[in-house]
Amino acid sequence: MQVVECVPNFSEGRRGWVVDRLAETAAAVEDVTVLDVQTDPDHNRCVLTFVGPPRAVAGAALACAGVAASLIDMQVHRGSHPRIGATDVVPFVPVSGTSLDECAGLARELGREIAARLGIPVYLYGAAASRPERVSLPDIRKGQYEGLKDLISQPEWTPDFGPPRLHPTAGATAVGARPPMVAFNIYLQGADLRLARSIARRVRERGGLLPRVQAIGLEVEGGETQVSMNLLDTATTSIWKAFSTVKAMAEEAGAVVVRSEVVGLLTAGAVTGSLAEVLTCPALAPEQLLEARLIDLAAGAPR
Amino acid sequence: MQVVECVPNFSEGRRGWVVDRLAETAAAVEDVTVLDVQTDPDHNRCVLTFVGPPRAVAGAALACAGVAASLIDMQVHRGSHPRIGATDVVPFVPVSGTSLDECAGLARELGREIAARLGIPVYLYGAAASRPERVSLPDIRKGQYEGLKDLISQPEWTPDFGPPRLHPTAGATAVGARPPMVAFNIYLQGADLRLARSIARRVRERGGLLPRVQAIGLEVEGGETQVSMNLLDTATTSIWKAFSTVKAMAEEAGAVVVRSEVVGLLTAGAVTGSLAEVLTCPALAPEQLLEARLIDLAAGAPR
Numbered sequence: 001m002q003v004v005e006c007v008p009n010f011s012e013g014r015r016g017w018v019v020d021r022l023a024e025t026a027a028a029v030e031d032v033t034v035l036d037v038q039t040d041p042d043h044n045r046c047v048l049t050f051v052g053p054p055r056a057v058a059g060a061a062l063a064c065a066g067v068a069a070s071l072i073d074m075q076v077h078r079g080s081h082p083r084i085g086a087t088d089v090v091p092f093v094p095v096s097g098t099s100l101d102e103c104a105g106l107a108r109e110l111g112r113e114i115a116a117r118l119g120i121p122v123y124l125y126g127a128a129a130s131r132p133e134r135v136s137l138p139d140i141r142k143g144q145y146e147g148l149k150d151l152i153s154q155p156e157w158t159p160d161f162g163p164p165r166l167h168p169t170a171g172a173t174a175v176g177a178r179p180p181m182v183a184f185n186i187y188l189q190g191a192d193l194r195l196a197r198s199i200a201r202r203v204r205e206r207g208g209l210l211p212r213v214q215a216i217g218l219e220v221e222g223g224e225t226q227v228s229m230n231l232l233d234t235a236t237t238s239i240w241k242a243f244s245t246v247k248a249m250a251e252e253a254g255a256v257v258v259r260s261e262v263v264g265l266l267t268a269g270a271v272t273g274s275l276a277e278v279l280t281c282p283a284l285a286p287e288q289l290l291e292a293r294l295i296d297l298a299a300g301a302p303r
Numbered sequence: 304m305q306v307v308e309c310v311p312n313f314s315e316g317r318r319g320w321v322v323d324r325l326a327e328t329a330a331a332v333e334d335v336t337v338l339d340v341q342t343d344p345d346h347n348r349c350v351l352t353f354v355g356p357p358r359a360v361a362g363a364a365l366a367c368a369g370v371a372a373s374l375i376d377m378q379v380h381r382g383s384h385p386r387i388g389a390t391d392v393v394p395f396v397p398v399s400g401t402s403l404d405e406c407a408g409l410a411r412e413l414g415r416e417i418a419a420r421l422g423i424p425v426y427l428y429g430a431a432a433s434r435p436e437r438v439s440l441p442d443i444r445k446g447q448y449e450g451l452k453d454l455i456s457q458p459e460w461t462p463d464f465g466p467p468r469l470h471p472t473a474g475a476t477a478v479g480a481r482p483p484m485v486a487f488n489i490y491l492q493g494a495d496l497r498l499a500r501s502i503a504r505r506v507r508e509r510g511g512l513l514p515r516v517q518a519i520g521l522e523v524e525g526g527e528t529q530v531s532m533n534l535l536d537t538a539t540t541s542i543w544k545a546f547s548t549v550k551a552m553a554e555e556a557g558a559v560v561v562r563s564e565v566v567g568l569l570t571a572g573a574v575t576g577s578l579a580e581v582l583t584c585p586a587l588a589p590e591q592l593l594e595a596r597l598i599d600l601a602a603g604a605p606r
Contacts, residue, residue: 005593035596051597095593180593243582260584265593271574278581279546281563290308290398290483290568291594293338294354298601 002097004106005180006050006057007264008090010068011083011171013044018071025067026050029060038263042220043228044079045088047183049264051095054102058110061090065114069170074145080218081228082141084123084148085171087114089137091126092177096295103177104128111175115162118170121152122161126176130160137174137230138214145171182231182239182270183263186246187224191255193217196225199249203227203242210245212236224258231270239266240274268292305400307409308483309353309360310567311393313371314386314474316347321374328370329353332363341566345523346531347382348391350486352567354398357405361413364393368417372473377448383521384531385444387426387451388474390417392440394429395480399598406480407431414478418465421473424455425464429479433463440477440533441517448474485534485573486566487542489549490527494558496520499528502552506530506545513548515539527561534573542569543577571595 012018019039026048027034036049050060065087072086090110092103107128115122129135133156143151149166151157158164159172166172188196196217201207204215212233218226227246231237239262247257268286276284286292315321322342329351330337339352353363368390375389393413395406410431418425432438436459446454452469454460461467462475469475491499499520504510507518515536521529530549534540542565550560571589579587589595 003597033600035593035600036591051600095597239578239582257583260582262584262587262591265591265596268571268592268594271578271592274581275542275574275577278577279542279563280560281565283564288339288565288568289571289574289592289594290338291571291592291598293568294306294398295594295597295601297336297338297354298598 002053003051003095004054004057004098004103005093005095006061006090007047007093008061008064009045009047009088010064010072011045011074011077011079011086011088012068012072013040013042013046013079019046021067021071022046022064023048025063026060029056029063031056032060036264040081040263042079042218042226043081044077045081045083047264054098054106057092058106061110062113062117065090065120065173066118069118069120069167073169074171075169077145080220082138082144082216084141084145085120085167085173086169087120087173089125089174089176093180100127100177100179107175107177111161114173114175115159118167120162120167120170121159121164121172123172123174124160124176125174126178128176136214137176140174148172179233180267180270182234182266184229184231184239184242184260185263186227186229186243186260187220187258188226188250188255189224189258191225191250191253193219193225195250195253195255196227199246200227202249203229203245210237210242213242234270234273238274238277239270240277305356306354306398307357307360307401307406308396308398309364309393310350310396311364311367312348312350312391313367313375314348314377314380314382314389314391315371315375316343316345316349316382322349324370324374325349325367326351328366329363332359332366334359335363339567343384343566345382345521345529346384347380348384348386350567357401357409360395361409364413365416365420368393368423368476369421372421372423372470376472377474378472380448383523385441385447385519386474387444387448388423388470388476389472390423390476392428392477392479396483403430403480403482410478410480414464417476417478418462421470422465423470423473424462424466424468424475426475426477427463427479428477429481431479439517440479443477451475482536483570483573485537485542485569487532487534487545487563488566489530489532489546489563490523490561491529491553491558492527492561494528494553494556496522496528498553498556498558499530502549503530505552506532506548513540513545516545537573537576541577541580542573543580
């Protein structure tokens, strides 16, 4: 039994009914189960998590992209998180009975369909990327919707599928495949946007400190700021390592961490890895999680 | 589909072949899957974790109790962990499609069988206890095998099933039902047995500090000591809370925590609860664990 996880991000985090329509659209596809819906009004963005067999999951993603194109207008979209389109990014993640390569194939198929059926330019990223400079999502997203309007006509920005111009309301979409990652936000008090951005710049892989980490600094409601991170491989940089590094930098500058949040789902390995560090408990393994063992069992894994 | 977890503890942690025989015995029962085998030579004790439908799991526990009675001799058993018998304790834990009450019923049936077929006196504990003073396992175990020899003939120590005398080699057995718990050991360096015991006494529920925690101090190999704990309800006292409390007490007395270990399996809730505290991440929930969600899905839980 093949199970793929899909975690599309849409540029809508304020109009609840649009988020509901997106979730209902995915849930209506046979064999697809929506596991999580997370909405962030500051980011003006929502993240769906759904699972199912590869074709069904790709079908649900295509249906959602159609709904997003008709209900979200990027020309008037404002939000603190970088984005290039109504359906901003669609990652496929192997869960069981499938590989990263197969998920990359699925991403290419979906990218072709989104371009062909909806007229939206598509960039392939992650394990599905067609060029090295498109592997990393921040690179694709750095001009954002507004900047990509002009960039997209330049040869190095030609999309992998679809026309070399933005869809007027839906913008562009990144479609890709990746291993499980953790989207992790840390909220700061007493830190202005400048400090949040400076911390993000220093901790992220390109700043040199934390390998396999992407980070940006954002302004959020209530006078707080946020360091918003993607932990691309928690075996390399754990949630705890990311948290304690940001916390130490914030405190050094006189700010405090008020809370953190995990957006969407995370895997057994991501939680046991952090707990093993915190508890000086080197032997703690994801296989010690009852639920992980029961899943292996249900999937017919050898004892 | 009903799934019960059974986590029997046997008084053998040195002769590997005996532990293997116990695990093979459980695994040979149809529909039963052995998820974990943990062996501790200091405790001279092993812990099996297996799952399956209620009847199958109880059948496996009975078969193991028979093997333990024939291969383990309590008259010569030495180990640092309190125990009353070859099959020391058999807890049933509801996992899915079943309740604590049903597991208590299963415990009573197994207790009756162990007494009838093997001639071993049985005490019911936890949710299966017949009297308030037998709810807590440490109360049943406090005289240990050696002390219980005399105690068992006193009226207040009459077993729930079986003869009012110890089985010559197999001793007695506690059988019960309980919610998921975490068996958690913390290793100390620079702490003598006296200090380990003093920390255990102060942190445990009866010492007043940590509710729903049982703790004992033990001597282990290599000049280290151990605070060995059962965290009976990690929603009340988390793994992190137990760890940081013991660590602070040890350090105050000039000792250090060198490592910790989780014996057997633990649930999604136990890990996310601790991580939520450590990361100041109040919203982190077991439902955010992909594996937990997939299990709900496989069990046909409503979306």
